[in-house]
Amino acid sequence: DVKVTQSSRYLVKRTGEKVFLECVQDMDHENMFWYRQDPGLGLRLIYFSYDVKMKEKGDIPEGYSVSREKKERFSLILESASTNQTSMYLCASRLLAGDNSYEQYFGPGTRLTVT
């Protein structure tokens, strides 16, 4: 089974802090994604990575950056956390090579509260 893990289930940070959210997948997937989920808005794509060191902005990249130095790990960085970044953050991965499916495998999520 594909396993996607996220470093924390719950996180509380102060405004202005630098925050790192880590995501690791164990199935050699090329594509990885970071979403945030807010009530009534569904999942919104923040950034995605199609390969190591490759990244592209999603729909709401402002206030975030990402890093993918190794294939299995995709990090989301909040350079200076703000209260409007309080949300549920979900990481996902997808196998690209030889696979016509868009199925994404999700981690358990990190609920971040910025005070």
Place this chain on the structure above:
Amino acid sequence: SQELEQSPQSLIVQEGKNLTINCTSSKTLYGLYWYKQKYGEGLIFLMMLQKGGEEKSHEKITAKLDEKKQQSSLHITASQPSHAGIYLCGAPTRSSYGKLTFGQGTILTVHP
């Protein structure tokens, strides 16, 4: 850009009742993915539909994609408390890299 609208936004049913959740796209769908999420957790893949008119079932859940490929429905027969959660539909964009656009989700509550 493609938008997915789910209806209803929330649903409360008595155990044993049937229910339907709809997902409507602003553009032709090139596939439709249904996920379930228990509160505070990640998403679990349910089913994928790709062809117009396609229908798939798993246990008591049936998903359909209409012939015109702009709407999908998820039907639960004889609902149980274990069906409670948030149901989300997702659709691939025409661009590569496997991006999915998601609907806003439908919150299902099943009362025993």
